[in-house]
Amino acid sequence: MNDTIFVTNLCIVGRHGVNEEERILGQRFFLDIEVKTDARRASEHDDYREAICYATLCELAQTVSDKGPYRLIETFAERVIAEILARFDAATAVLVRIRKPGAPISASFDTVGVELTRLRQRTVGFALGSNVGEKSSQIRAALAFLEAVEGMEIQKVSSFYKTAPWGKEDQDWFVNACAVGQTSLTPHQALRAAKEIEVQLGRTPGERWGPRLIDVDLLFLGEEEFASPALTLPHPEMFNRAFVMVPLAEIAGDRKVAGRRIGDVTAGLTLAPEEVEPYAVP
Structure with missing residues (x-):
């Protein structure tokens, strides 16, 4: 979701600049602030407390200016962005544009300025599995597609594991793996990317918990x-699935999800024989 909350032409008087006179006398700076978010929850509930507040954006910019002076307006913009991302968890990206019409340079102009955009990066985790066809090849292909998603950086991939079927036992064994990384995507964007990869690799709708290509x-x-008709985060079954927790603990054992340390949850699982075993990839 790319909803935008914005403030335009916010005037702030500050003492920012390279020249000593600028840091003594001060001048006017004009800021545009754009915050990307998912505004559906606030709008559905009509609740001010769940929204990104325009007044707070203005106050944060003024507070950052007052902490100056800064020699560069790039620094000013960067710190405004950092404050907004720190204040609003729902902000997924922030653009700050600063205009400086009184810049002391010998040229005729309306204004000079900078524009900075920063995306919120959050840790993301995926589980991958296949029990149809070339299982390991399907997982490797899915990982390659994940790494190619704009706004996604896969940083760690677990070993591959041979696992027993779960939910419906009269089917072939699976190969499973997990991957973690950083992303600027929203939950629904990340989900959509995952589902599109499944389709690209040839998965079609089938029996629940039945055989799947990927x-x-x-x-x-x-x-x-997060909970919606299409998505619940964290995944509601992840802690109950050894074929997820064992590979995930290999690469993110110290991470906490919903207050639970992944390594501790995995250590507390009771595994049946051959339920989850290291798999030597052909």
Whole structure:
């Protein structure tokens, strides 16, 4: 979701600039602030407390200016962005544009300025599985597609594991793996990317918990606790699935999800024989 909250032409008097006179006398700066977010919860509930407040954006910019002076307006803009991202968890991206019409340069101009955009990066986790066809190849292909998603950086991939079927036992064994990384995507964007990869690799609708060419499940995204008809985060079954927790603990054992340390949850699982075993990839 790319809803935008914005403030335009906010005037702030500050003492920012390279020249000593600028830091003594001060001048006017004009700021545009754009915050990307998912505004559906605030709008559905008509609740001011769930919204990104325009007044707070203005106050944060003024507070950052007052902490100056800064020699560069790039620094000013960067710190405004950092304050907004720190204040509003729902902000996924922030643009700050600063105009400086009184810049002391020998040229005729309306204004000079800078424009900075920063995206919130959050840790994301995926579980992947296949029990049809070339299982390991399907997972490797899905990982390659994940790494190519704009706004997604896969940083760690677990070993591959041979696992027993779950939910419906009269089917072939699976190969499973997990991946974690950083993303600027919203939960629904990350889910959509995962489902599109499944389709690209040839998955078609089938029996629940039945055989599948490829499965790409979004497990968690930052500290997000999220529920909608299409998505629940963290994944509601992840802690009950050894084929998820064992590979996930290999690469993110110290991470906490919903207040639970992944390594501790995994250590407390009772595994049946051959339920989850390391798999030597051909």
